[in-house]
Amino acid sequence: MQLVEQLRAARTKKDILLMTHLVLGYPSFAVNREVIHQMVANGVDIIELQIPFSEPMADGPMIIKANQEAIANGTKVADCLAFAAEMAAQYDIPFLFMTYYNILFKYGVKKFLNKAREIGIRGFIVPDLPPEEGEEYLQLAREFDLAPIQIFAPTSTEERMRILARHGAGFIYCVARRGVTGSKTEFDASFDAYLARCRKATDLPLAVGFGISSRADVQILTGKADLAVIGTATIRLVEEKGPEAVGPFIAGLRG
Amino acid sequence: MDKPGYFGQWGGAYIPEVLYETFRELKEVYTNAKADPAFWQEYLDLMGSYSCRPTPLTHADNLSRHFGGAQIFIKREDLNHTGAHKANNVMGQGLLVKRMGKTRVIAETGAGQHGVACATMAAKFGFACTIYMGEEDVHRQRPNVFWMEKLGATVVPVTTGSRTLKDAINEAFRDWVSNMDTTHYVMGTVCGPHPFPEMVAWFQSIIGQEARKQIIKVHGKLPARVYACVGGGSNAMGIFQGFLTDPEVELIGVEAGGKGLDTGQHAARLASQDASPGVAQGYKTMFLQDADGQMRDTHSVAAGLDYIGVSPLLTDLWEKDRVRFAAATDQEVMAALDLTIKKEGIIPALESTHAFVQAFKEAGELAPDQAIIINQSGRGDKDIFTIAHAFDDPSWKEFIRKKGEEYAAR
Numbered sequence: 248m249q250l251v252e253q254l255r256a257a258r259t260k261k262d263i264l265l266m267t268h269l270v271l272g273y274p275s276f277a278v279n280r281e282v283i284h285q286m287v288a289n290g291v292d293i294i295e296l297q298i299p300f301s302e303p304m305a306d307g308p309m310i311i312k313a314n315q316e317a318i319a320n321g322t323k324v325a326d327c328l329a330f331a332a333e334m335a336a337q338y339d340i341p342f343l344f345m346t347y348y349n350i351l352f353k354y355g356v357k358k359f360l361n362k363a364r365e366i367g368i369r370g371f372i373v374p375d376l377p378p379e380e381g382e383e384y385l386q387l388a389r390e391f392d393l394a395p396i397q398i399f400a401p402t403s404t405e406e407r408m409r410i411l412a413r414h415g416a417g418f419i420y421c422v423a424r425r426g427v428t429g430s431k432t433e434f435d436a437s438f439d440a441y442l443a444r445c446r447k448a449t450d451l452p453l454a455v456g457f458g459i460s461s462r463a464d465v466q467i468l469t470g471k472a473d474l475a476v477i478g479t480a481t482i483r484l485v486e487e488k489g490p491e492a493v494g495p496f497i498a499g500l501r502g
Numbered sequence: 503m504d505k506p507g508y509f510g511q512w513g514g515a516y517i518p519e520v521l522y523e524t525f526r527e528l529k530e531v532y533t534n535a536k537a538d539p540a541f542w543q544e545y546l547d548l549m550g551s552y553s554c555r556p557t558p559l560t561h562a563d564n565l566s567r568h569f570g571g572a573q574i575f576i577k578r579e580d581l582n583h584t585g586a587h588k589a590n591n592v593m594g595q596g597l598l599v600k601r602m603g604k605t606r607v608i609a610e611t612g613a614g615q616h617g618v619a620c621a622t623m624a625a626k627f628g629f630a631c632t633i634y635m636g637e638e639d640v641h642r643q644r645p646n647v648f649w650m651e652k653l654g655a656t657v658v659p660v661t662t663g664s665r666t667l668k669d670a671i672n673e674a675f676r677d678w679v680s681n682m683d684t685t686h687y688v689m690g691t692v693c694g695p696h697p698f699p700e701m702v703a704w705f706q707s708i709i710g711q712e713a714r715k716q717i718i719k720v721h722g723k724l725p726a727r728v729y730a731c732v733g734g735g736s737n738a739m740g741i742f743q744g745f746l747t748d749p750e751v752e753l754i755g756v757e758a759g760g761k762g763l764d765t766g767q768h769a770a771r772l773a774s775q776d777a778s779p780g781v782a783q784g785y786k787t788m789f790l791q792d793a794d795g796q797m798r799d800t801h802s803v804a805a806g807l808d809y810i811g812v813s814p815l816l817t818d819l820w821e822k823d824r825v826r827f828a829a830a831t832d833q834e835v836m837a838a839l840d841l842t843i844k845k846e847g848i849i850p851a852l853e854s855t856h857a858f859v860q861a862f863k864e865a866g867e868l869a870p871d872q873a874i875i876i877n878q879s880g881r882g883d884k885d886i887f888t889i890a891h892a893f894d895d896p897s898w899k900e901f902i903r904k905k906g907e908e909y910a911a912r
């Protein structure tokens with residue numbers, strides 16, 4: 248089943264889906280393993296695995312630190328692939344890779360996508376690869392039935408959104424505000440207008456991410472978006488309270 | 503046909519979607535300015551009245567005699583207002599910011615020269631200004647930090663990554679993705695996403711235009727070779743553009759050899775075997791990175807050359823064998839600096855001195871009726887702490903010690 252169909256099917260049973268995120272190798276693969284177990288056990292619908300990169304240009308302080316420390320701990324791309332293979336084999340929910348383009352480019356885009364498909368990864372989020380630069384990636388993703396998730400931003404025009412949507416699959420990642428990951432998002436009237444523009448531009452499910460950290464945030468998005476993306480909040484939680492705090496946090500976000 | 507923003511296979515615009523519109527606007531303003539002769543005239547007038555253009559071409563007769571080969575000429579970008587070629591780019595982008603109606607500028611800086619130039623431009627044009635600077639560079643270029651702050655800029659020390667130029671670029675982008683409605687990012691060199699490499703090269707082409715006329719006037723013909731140091735590559739592209747279409751002029755880019763190419767502690771992308779193709783900081787070029795694509799730590803005594811990537815324009819010219827690359831070590835730089843100061847009474851920046859090193863190695867190979875040009879991208883005043891430290895200067899140390907005691911006693 249294609250990712251989009253799988254998400255639509257899941258959506259018929261839930262008012263909003265949850266996508267969570269973690270940085271591979273931070274603080275360790277052992278903690279990643281425990282966190283993912285807790286996420287899946289508490290109903291997370293899809294998980295973004297970020298392969299660390301030394302220059303995470305679109306990320307805020309918390310995720311920068313996670314990237315840096317993961318690399319300093321000796322996390323290699325090969326370790327991330329092996330770990331992702333293990334997770335994809337163990338759990339039924341879809342897993343995506345999130346990373347910067349150089350990780351794919353250096354490995355070889357075709358080789359990387361082929362490997363990702365083999366180990367059961369369902370799609371990619373590559374924030375520094377606009378479709379204009381990603382011809383090879385987009386074509387191979389289609390060929391390999393991987394979803395090249397496209398990103399909408401509040402600064403995107405409607406025309407631009409339609410172009411992006413044409414290249415996308417799976418869902419659209421709507422960045423909730425300007426800026427980098429981590430800081431708080433205000434869900435005001437201009438946010439509603441933005442989401443309405445997103446909705447008009449595509450039939451794909453809409454995920455909203457950047458600054459979503461609480462049950463109240465998820466409630467605001469329910470009925471407006473199909474997926475809520477929890478990123479920095481769980482990384483911070485693991486740091487402050489340990490991996491065992493993740494389960495109750497996730498369970499409390501919905502319902 | 504190359505894709506727009508590509509030079510051969512290098513360049514591009516690997517930008518997050520949130521900046522798509524910002525870049526569209528920037529490309530439009532830049533394209534219109536380029537097509538408008540009045541804009542370039544306004545730029546020339548500004549550089550003539552506010553900076554020191556045209557900058558002189560100095561015949562270094564003592565050095566020429568010393569090496570007994572080619573006549574050595576020095577293009578004096580150090581005599582620009584703020585002491586480096588960075589002013590050429592910054593004032594040009596400042597005029598574009600006025601056209602865009604933005605009110606704030608941000609920039610990365612390594613040596614602090616671009617930061618000072620940017621803060622100066624902001625003061626003159628009435629813009630708010632924030633400068634991102636790696637913490638390591640804040641320490642080694644302290645005089646420039648002082649002047650940026652005096653000029654009214656906020657200097658943010660960057661503590662992520664290797665705490666040098668590349669990390670300052672990342673932080674500047676992080677600011678920009680939040681504040682693009684009011685803010686222009688004044689990229690300091692011929693790197694980053696399209697249109698920056700092409701646009702910055704355009705503003706810096708003023709160096710080569712002048713140098714070509716000047717050398718023909720004083721020497722009667724074109725130079726045999728032109729040397730420039732290469733950090734991101736803006737002063738090099740600036741002067742090289744005056745001679746790109748003259749195949750008889752050899753162009754030499756000099757990178758930071760740091761502690762030696764075989765130590766791994768250098769910033770030589772094209773002169774060493776250590777770099778490989780990659781995509782980072784918005785563009786594709788040869789990067790100093792590991793097998794996974796993680797950027798490596800670089801080293802140079804010159805903060806402005808201490809960088810992982812290099813201009814896509816230069817990588818293309820290197821690949822096409824139009825520009826030759828060499829590296830100068832920290833140690834060679836100190837020796838060449840000392841010689842230049844003593845023989846000519848000229849104090850080049852540590853960055854610029856890299857070009858002097860290679861020119862000195864080769865001057866003797868050429869005949870006295872041949873000329874070479876060294877692009878002196880900046881002046882060395884900013885490096886007083888580093889240079890005094892490297893020469894282990896006793897009276898300077900005594901002075902610093904006394905100053906420290908004086909402040910401690912208060």
Ligand SMILES: Cc1ncc(COP(=O)(O)O)c(C=O)c1O
Nearest residue numbers: 615733734735736737806879880
């Ligand atoms: C005096 C001077 N020269 C050279 C450079 C290197 O930059 P580029 O290679 O862009 O000229 C710098 C950068 O800070 C500089 O300050």
